[in-house]
Amino acid sequence: NAGVMQNPRHLVRRRGQEARLRCSPMKGHSHVYWYRQLPEEGLKFMVYLQKENIIDESGMPKERFSAEFPKEGPSILRIQQVVRGDSAAYFCASSPLELETQYFGPGTRLLVL
Amino acid sequence: KQEVTQIPAALSVPEGENLVLNCSFTDSAIYNLQWFRQDPGKGLTSLLLIQSSQREQTSGRLNASLDKSSGRSTLYIAASQPGDSATYLCAVSLADDKIIFGKGTRLHILP
Numbered sequence: 001n002a003g004v005m006q007n008p009r010h011l012v013r014r015r016g017q018e019a020r021l022r023c024s025p026m027k028g029h030s031h032v033y034w035y036r037q038l039p040e041e042g043l044k045f046m047v048y049l050q051k052e053n054i055i056d057e058s059g060m061p062k063e064r065f066s067a068e069f070p071k072e073g074p075s076i077l078r079i080q081q082v083v084r085g086d087s088a089a090y091f092c093a094s095s096p097l098e099l100e101t102q103y104f105g106p107g108t109r110l111l112v113l
Numbered sequence: 114k115q116e117v118t119q120i121p122a123a124l125s126v127p128e129g130e131n132l133v134l135n136c137s138f139t140d141s142a143i144y145n146l147q148w149f150r151q152d153p154g155k156g157l158t159s160l161l162l163i164q165s166s167q168r169e170q171t172s173g174r175l176n177a178s179l180d181k182s183s184g185r186s187t188l189y190i191a192a193s194q195p196g197d198s199a200t201y202l203c204a205v206s207l208a209d210d211k212i213i214f215g216k217g218t219r220l221h222i223l224p
Contacts, residue, residue: 033156042147043204043212045156056155091212093157102157104212 002026004094004105012111019079019086021108025094032075033093033102034067043091049075082112115140119203119215127223128195134188134218136203141181144206148177148188151200151217160201161188193222 005024013019025032034046048056049069060067064082069075079086089109093102116139126132136146145164149157161170161177163186169178176189190197200217207213 035156037206037212042145042159042162043149043157044159048156059156102151104214106211 004029004092004103006090006092006105006108008108009106010109010111012113013082014113015083016081019082019110019112021077021079021090021092021110023075023077023092023094023105025075025092026096026103029094029096029103031095031097032069033095034075034077035091035093037089037091037107039088046077079110082110084112086110087112115143115205115207115211115213117203117205117213117215119201119218121218122216123219123221125221125223126193128193130193131189131191132193132220134190134201134203134220136186136188136215138184138186138205138213141184142208143181144208146177146179146186147204147206148175148186149202149204151202157202190220195222195224198222 004026007022030051032049035043036046037043045059047060047067052071064080066078089107091107092105095102118137120135143165147162148160150160151157161172163170163179174191179186198221200219202214202217204212204214
């Protein structure tokens with residue numbers, strides 16, 4: 001059973017471009033969480049999704065950020081019109097059930113030039 | 114290989130008591146250490162972040178210490194409340210941005 005997979009591992013974008021980060025949860029996991037780690041800061045929760053539903057997006061910036069977890073395929077975190085402050089490591093985690101341990105992916109490191 | 118261990122796995126204490134949660138890691142070459150709280154149906158909430166050069170951090174009733182040389186961290190919770198009931202996770206960040214989590218301590222505060 002492969003672990004949580006994220007791609008790309010590294011992503012470079014220029015200001016104003018769009019960034020799309022993908023997360024494939026572990027097999028059998030239907031819950032996905034996205035976190036952001038800014039330089040010199042701790043991991044911060046962004047959004048919690050189940051298949052086709054956003055459960056909790058209290059940590060998502062109000063503008064430019066969106067997330068989805070379709071019935072088929074990976075979860076996508078989308079950042080429109082990126083700015084330099086979006087440069088960070090974005091981690092995805094998955095769990096089989098609501099109360100179960102979250103398993104983390106290796107992260108995507110976004111650099112905005 | 115870095116391993117993170119949390120003891121105890123579960124803990125029940127009466128309301129009002131002070132308590133300590135323990136975390137140990139096998140490789141002292143860490144970038145930072147974080148303590149998180151996990152509530153049912155929620156993402157992880159970051160409680161305290163200690164950089165590798167620091168010894169402790171405090172936030173309200175929480176105090177976390179770090180002894181990198183011995184590979185230990187503690188989370189001290191003062192005057193516990195029922196709302197503190199949750200699973201507490203310790204995680205270390207490595208130089209390559211990997212984050213290694215412990216299995217957590219399930220805390221139950223008895224009213």
